[in-house]
Amino acid sequence: MTTTTEYGYNSKVEGEVIVSKADAVINWVRRHSVWPMPMGLACCAIELMAAGGSRFDISRFGMEVMRFSPRQSDCMIVAGTVTYKMAQVVRRIYDQMAEPKWVVAMGACASTGGMYRSYATLQGVDRIVPVDVYISGCPPRPEALLDGMMRLQDKIKTESSTRTLLRNRPVRDLTFQKK
Ligand code: SF4
Secondary structure, eight states, X not given: OOTTOXXXXXXXXXXXXXXXXXXXXXXXXXXTSOOEEEEEOSTHHHHHHHHTSTTTOGGGXXXXXXXXXXXXXXXXXXXXXXXXXHHHHHHHHHHHXXXXXXXXXXXXXXXXXXXXOSTTXXXXXXXXXXXXXEEOSSSOOHHHHHXXXXXXXXXXXXXXTTHHHHOOOOOSOOOOXXX
């Protein structure tokens, strides 16, 4: 088996046995059972909700189980404008989520502050939490969210399953409090 092969199977040799790597199996389970924490903060959240409807059907990717508890979710989707007032709450909920966990910044506001270059708006949620996938748009359409979630699946696929439990995920700037 090469290092890039996820599983090996030869019916003449193994019969009903499939050989694989622990990382491949664990990451396969993880990427097909992402439970999002819908951090809907503004208009982008409407597109996030649409992704759960029958037209776009996020359940095709095993991601329809939106949880409103950090104890039951592993992917925070930040959809909307992050104000300084809300930033503390976003960070606290992120801290309450268990590893392994991922963050998706959905839309211009969550990614960069968007058009709100103002004293009240955090200029990107990556100042307080480590972001795995950024999705452009104002707002991004549900298809863009699905594409971003598939990019996240690709990222999970290449991770070391144990290292993600131990990593100390850095963030660019934790000093988000207003001066
Ligand atoms: S990116 Fe656009 S649609 Fe999304 S929250 Fe900001 S202003 Fe609203």
